[in-house]
Amino acid sequence: MFQNIGEMIILFWRTLQALPLALRHRAKVFEQLFEIGNASLLMACILSLFIGGVLALQAGSVLVERGMANFIGGMVGVSMAKELAPVMMSILIAGRIGSAMAAEIGSMRVYQEIDALKTMNINPIHYLVLPRVLAITIVLPILVVFSIMVGWLGGALVSHFNAHINLSLEGYFNNLREIVSIGDVLNGVIKSFAFALVIGVVACHQGLITIGGPRGIGRSVTKAVVNSIVLILLLDYVLTRFLMYFEAF
Amino acid sequence: MSSNNSQSVRVEIRDLRKSFGSQEVLKGISFTVERGEIFVIMGPSGSGKSVLLRHIIGLNRPASGDILIEGDSVTKPGVLAQYRMAMVFQSGALLNSLNVGENVGLYLSEHRLKTPDEIKRIVADKLEIVGLKGLEDKMPSELSGGMKKRVAIARALVVEPQLILYDEPTSELDPLMTVIIGEEILRLREHTHSTSIVVTHDRDLAFGVADRMAILHEGEILFSGTPAEVKANPHPLIQKFLHAEVQFQKS
Numbered sequence: 406m407f408q409n410i411g412e413m414i415i416l417f418w419r420t421l422q423a424l425p426l427a428l429r430h431r432a433k434v435f436e437q438l439f440e441i442g443n444a445s446l447l448m449a450c451i452l453s454l455f456i457g458g459v460l461a462l463q464a465g466s467v468l469v470e471r472g473m474a475n476f477i478g479g480m481v482g483v484s485m486a487k488e489l490a491p492v493m494m495s496i497l498i499a500g501r502i503g504s505a506m507a508a509e510i511g512s513m514r515v516y517q518e519i520d521a522l523k524t525m526n527i528n529p530i531h532y533l534v535l536p537r538v539l540a541i542t543i544v545l546p547i548l549v550v551f552s553i554m555v556g557w558l559g560g561a562l563v564s565h566f567n568a569h570i571n572l573s574l575e576g577y578f579n580n581l582r583e584i585v586s587i588g589d590v591l592n593g594v595i596k597s598f599a600f601a602l603v604i605g606v607v608a609c610h611q612g613l614i615t616i617g618g619p620r621g622i623g624r625s626v627t628k629a630v631v632n633s634i635v636l637i638l639l640l641d642y643v644l645t646r647f648l649m650y651f652e653a654f
Numbered sequence: 655m656s657s658n659n660s661q662s663v664r665v666e667i668r669d670l671r672k673s674f675g676s677q678e679v680l681k682g683i684s685f686t687v688e689r690g691e692i693f694v695i696m697g698p699s700g701s702g703k704s705v706l707l708r709h710i711i712g713l714n715r716p717a718s719g720d721i722l723i724e725g726d727s728v729t730k731p732g733v734l735a736q737y738r739m740a741m742v743f744q745s746g747a748l749l750n751s752l753n754v755g756e757n758v759g760l761y762l763s764e765h766r767l768k769t770p771d772e773i774k775r776i777v778a779d780k781l782e783i784v785g786l787k788g789l790e791d792k793m794p795s796e797l798s799g800g801m802k803k804r805v806a807i808a809r810a811l812v813v814e815p816q817l818i819l820y821d822e823p824t825s826e827l828d829p830l831m832t833v834i835i836g837e838e839i840l841r842l843r844e845h846t847h848s849t850s851i852v853v854t855h856d857r858d859l860a861f862g863v864a865d866r867m868a869i870l871h872e873g874e875i876l877f878s879g880t881p882a883e884v885k886a887n888p889h890p891l892i893q894k895f896l897h898a899e900v901q902f903q904k905s
């Protein structure tokens with residue numbers, strides 16, 4: 406994986422250079438946006454609702470015993486915003502969209518479609534990579550904001566309806582509002598932006614270097630998903646540490 | 655795209671060599687195709703014909719030797735983009751996510767060379783030439799192998815190429831369509847004076863369209879010359895290749 410990092414950085418750089426062409430390729434960007442949204446929205450909703458819920462359930466039992474049940478809102482609020490929503494959504498998108506991108510570009514490579522593009526003087530980075538990387542970096546942060554809110558709701562519902570915790574919705578959200586700042590949400594959004602770039606570049610890169618037949622495509626898909634998840638988790642630590650400096654102010 | 659207005663190009667191949675791993679696929683190939691000429695390359699399966707074409711259009715880099723288009727090496731950046739070239743891939747290589755019309759018009763639409771209406775007209779035109787009138791909305795997966803090949807030919811024609819490379823353009827076509835494609839190769843040259851390089855196994859097509867031809871065998875050119883010279887060449891492999899006949903014993 407790491408011998409490819411240099412290539413991926415080059416691909417990322419070339420994609421950045423192609424950015425001025427984004428307007429020209431907007432139809433393809435919209436197509437990708439629609440596809441990504443369509444494929445991930447329902448899953449994102451279910452995942453976030455349940456993660457928020459489980460978080461409230463587990464933290465709730467600990468906090469209730471110590472008479473701090475009214476802190477559940479803040480706890481779920483911060484965890485969802487800063488860590489769980491960005492990481493979970495990124496892993497979801499890596500599995501759902503990164504894999505599809507690697508498969509599509511990989512099969513285009515194997516079946517010489519990319520060669521055909523080149524003979525027509527069409528740059529595969531402009532035609533294939535740019536719209537995908539762009540779409541994913543637009544969608545993922547939006548999806549994360551959505552996931553944060555659904556997660557909060559999940560936590561609220563569990564805190565309210567679980568007989569053991571039995572916190573009022575108002576109490577939950579009051580505490581959440583008190584503890585969670587807009588900076589916490591921004592923190593998650595910034596992270597997800599970086600994760601989106603990782604997923605897009607890793608998936609497109611794996612697709613472009615696919616060799617062999619269907620088996621090669623399968624290998625590329627697996628690598629795209631595994632590598633982007635590993636990179637996301639590494640980057641998550643680095644970014645978290647880095648963003649802490651800003652919170653100090 | 656092109657700043658070069660001459661309608662065809664001269665292609666010179668100099669001592670081209672290429673290996674994949676330990677397998678030497680092209681072993682020092684040299685030949686020249688003059689402007690406006692139709693040059694046919696014949697040779698057994700696996701002799702390196704497709705690899706040779708891929709080098710000419712810049713998809714593979716030579717290990718050594720050179721390919722010159724109008725005297726400029728294709729390995730120099732920007733040289734290929736100066737000329738309008740097209741390749742009809744052996745497999746067709748249509749974009750599976752686009753329909754037939756979008757495939758054929760892709761070059762024009764991506765480079766914004768024509769308005770959408772003009773593109774529609776040109777696409778319809780080219781599809782009619784290859785006998786696929788009105789199939790714009792079909793997806794490649796809905797086509798037969800021969801139809802895909804013809805769409806690929808239409809897509810190449812749209813470029814109005816100065817150099818067009820055909821990799822076995824008729825290998826999946828019936829005899830009637832083969833004649834039509836052969837005529838189209840000749841007609842295209844007549845109208846646009848483009849240079850053509852045709853790889854084929856089809857002896858009728860080869861001798862029907864060739865100005866000159868080369869026989870490729872295991873990465874080497876056994877002989878090149880006019881069709882008459884090739885026919886008259888006594889080399890046993892060439893004679894065998896040209897005169898192989900199907901003669902099965904039926905009980």
Ligand SMILES: Nc1ncnc2c1ncn2[C@@H]1O[C@H](COP(=O)(O)OP(=O)(O)OP(=O)(O)O)[C@@H](O)[C@H]1O
Binds near residue numbers: 699700701703706
């Ligand atoms: N990308 C590649 N990697 C490794 N070997 C290759 C590659 N492309 C071609 N070869 C090898 O090069 C040789 C020539 O292949 P090529 O496709 O040029 O044959 P061909 O003359 O076009 O045959 P056919 O008439 O069957 O199409 C073959 O032995 C093939 O195995």
Ligand SMILES: [Mg+2]
Binds near residue numbers: 703704705744821
């Ligand atoms: Mg071939």
